[in-house]
Amino acid sequence: MFPLNPKHMPKSVASLISDYASSLISAYASITALGMLFHAVVKELKDLIPQWVRSYIYLKVQNYFFKPPPNDHLTLVIKQTSGIVLNEVYEKVDVYLGAKISPSDTRLELSKTYRQKTISLAIEKRGQVVKDTFDDIELQWCYIAKSNKSSKTNNSPAADDEEVKHHCGFELTFNKKHKSKEMDSYMPYVFAQANSIRQREKVLKLYCSANYSSSRSSIDLVHPATFDTVAMEPELKKMIIDDLDRFLERRELYKKVGKAWKRGYLLYGPPGTGKSSLIAAIANYLKFDIYDLELSSMFSNSDLRRVLLSTTNRSIVVIEDIDCSVKINNRETAMSSKTATPGYPASKFTLSGLLNFIDGLWSCCGDERIIIFTTNHKDKLDPALLRPGRMDVHIHLSYCTPNGFRTLASNYLGIHESNPHHICGEIESLIESTEVTPAAVAEALMKSDDADVVLEGLVKFLKEKKAADDELKKAKKADEERTKAAKEQGTNKAERQERDEDVSTNCEKNWQKREATF
Numbered sequence: 078m079f080p081l082n083p084k085h086m087p088k089s090v091a092s093l094i095s096d097y098a099s100s101l102i103s104a105y106a107s108i109t110a111l112g113m114l115f116h117a118v119v120k121e122l123k124d125l126i127p128q129w130v131r132s133y134i135y136l137k138v139q140n141y142f143f144k145p146p147p148n149d150h151l152t153l154v155i156k157q158t159s160g161i162v163l164n165e166v167y168e169k170v171d172v173y174l175g176a177k178i179s180p181s182d183t184r185l186e187l188s189k190t191y192r193q194k195t196i197s198l199a200i201e202k203r204g205q206v207v208k209d210t211f212d213d214i215e216l217q218w219c220y221i222a223k224s225n226k227s228s229k230t231n232n233s234p235a236a237d238d239e240e241v242k243h244h245c246g247f248e249l250t251f252n253k254k255h256k257s258k259e260m261d262s263y264m265p266y267v268f269a270q271a272n273s274i275r276q277r278e279k280v281l282k283l284y285c286s287a288n289y290s291s292s293r294s295s296i297d298l299v300h301p302a303t304f305d306t307v308a309m310e311p312e313l314k315k316m317i318i319d320d321l322d323r324f325l326e327r328r329e330l331y332k333k334v335g336k337a338w339k340r341g342y343l344l345y346g347p348p349g350t351g352k353s354s355l356i357a358a359i360a361n362y363l364k365f366d367i368y369d370l371e372l373s374s375m376f377s378n379s380d381l382r383r384v385l386l387s388t389t390n391r392s393i394v395v396i397e398d399i400d401c402s403v404k405i406n407n408r409e410t411a412m413s414s415k416t417a418t419p420g421y422p423a424s425k426f427t428l429s430g431l432l433n434f435i436d437g438l439w440s441c442c443g444d445e446r447i448i449i450f451t452t453n454h455k456d457k458l459d460p461a462l463l464r465p466g467r468m469d470v471h472i473h474l475s476y477c478t479p480n481g482f483r484t485l486a487s488n489y490l491g492i493h494e495s496n497p498h499h500i501c502g503e504i505e506s507l508i509e510s511t512e513v514t515p516a517a518v519a520e521a522l523m524k525s526d527d528a529d530v531v532l533e534g535l536v537k538f539l540k541e542k543k544a545a546d547d548e549l550k551k552a553k554k555a556d557e558e559r560t561k562a563a564k565e566q567g568t569n570k571a572e573r574q575e576r577d578e579d580v581s582t583n584c585e586k587n588w589q590k591r592e593a594t595f
């Protein structure tokens with residue numbers, strides 16, 4: 078038998094085994110050290126490279142190695158903008174994916190607006206890969222954000238913003254054979270889901286159009302005004318609500334008669350009569366976002382067009398104080414620097430641009446739109462703006478009426494038919510004979526928590542206001558009478574002068590006749 082003890086082995090074999098063993102051990106040690114080094118490097122990189130970059134690299138590597146043959150797959154790219162306007166598909170996908178959280182997600186976004194009652198969780202978009210299944214078809218969504226810095230010139234920040242938007246979007250990858258199912262069933266499903274999520278979590282937005290170079294900005298619209306809180310005549314309130322309801326139901330009718338599905342309202346009345354409050358009440362009633370258009374920041378018709386194109390459907394476009402926000406001279410002539418309103422830069426904005434926006438071709442780019450103009454001086458508006466068919470409904474918001482006071486007293490003090498107050502009758506008759514705005518009444522009602530104190534204060538205020546109004550009326554009347562008398566005196570004087578002239582002419586004629594007879 079061959080001796081197993083190395084001592085008994087031949088020298089060369091023993092040394093061979095020991096060499097082999099030591100090289101095995103050193104190889105193992107090197108591999109372990111290398112492994113530890115690799116592990117340390119990976120750990121370091123993990124801390125240094127943001128998660129979304131790692132996900133992106135992971136996706137690319139995964140796609141490279143494990144992707145089925147490329148011919149089998151189709152990738153649809155959904156960019157954030159389509160031309161110069163927001164891409165609706167992007168918006169819908171954004172909402173849809175925002176609500177999808179899977180156990181494998183490692184980064185989530187936490188948010189809560191002041192209006193929301195609970196904190197909401199959503200996946201963090203950047204670099205996230207979201208797997209979805211629809212009718213047993215596997216789909217993969219990925220958010221892309223490419224910057225195109227090399228091709229950039231010295232663009233303005235707004236242009237940069239547009240550029241970034243243009244290169245942001247989603248990629249949807251799936252097997253080619255399901256293409257028609259994707260387009261015919263999956264995308265409508267995504268749209269429907271997004272709409273119902275939006276409706277559930279609807280937080281109204283107030284968009285402010287800044288100037289040409291800056292991007293559109295929005296804030297949550299947290300205006301508490303509703304049709305219950307706005308003080309106005311009940312019949313007028315009912316008329317507005319009925320009109321809005323009818324408008325919403327008439328989609329098919331508008332289509333049938335070939336009219337853009339939009340409605341124009343002109344709200345006019347003195348300051349503080351509730352024009353802005355009514356706009357907020359309409360937005361809250363319809364659950365429509367508001368676009369507040371600052372005409373003074375528009376420098377040309379194309380600015381207006383651009384802003385209009387970026388508004389969404391089911392929205393209210395508001396132009397407040399149309400009579401003084403910008404000087405619009407006539408339909409064709411743009412404002413030159415000579416005609417510009419002091420304090421406003423020269424604008425190439427024209428009335429025809431605005432009219433085009435209301436009922437021209439540009440008014441058709443969108444559905445379910447309400448356009449609201451407000452003014453304190455309807456008489457100062459260009460008749461072209463008031464032409465029938467342009468602003469469909471003209472709503473006069475007047476000084477406070479007894480009905481208006483009842484609404485305010487109920488809202489502010491909880492005083493109503495079943496909880497009356499003995500001073501209310503006196504206040505109502507004072508209000509009937511005084512020109513006082515709902516804003517002034519509302520302010521008076523806020524002065525104390527004690528209803529007696531507040532209402533007595535209001536009576537005092539109304540009496541003082543009435544006395545001041547009467548004084549003013551008297552002064553006005555006296556002034557008018559003086560002017561009338563001066564006019565009459567002037568007329569009398571002119572008549573006397575004419576008479577005198579006639580007399581002298583007659584005398585002259587008679588004298589000439591007599592002269593001729595002699």
Ligand SMILES: Nc1ncnc2c1ncn2[C@@H]1O[C@H](COP(=O)(O)OP(=O)(O)OP(=O)(O)O)[C@@H](O)[C@H]1O
Nearest residue numbers: 306307308347348349350351352353354515516519
């Ligand atoms: N009709 C109203 N009903 C309830 N509150 C009102 C009404 N009118 C005014 N107010 C109160 O007065 C405040 C100012 O009113 P609001 O801004 O709506 O008036 P406005 O007519 O738009 O004024 P302006 O022409 O100066 O813009 C509101 O915040 C609200 O508290």
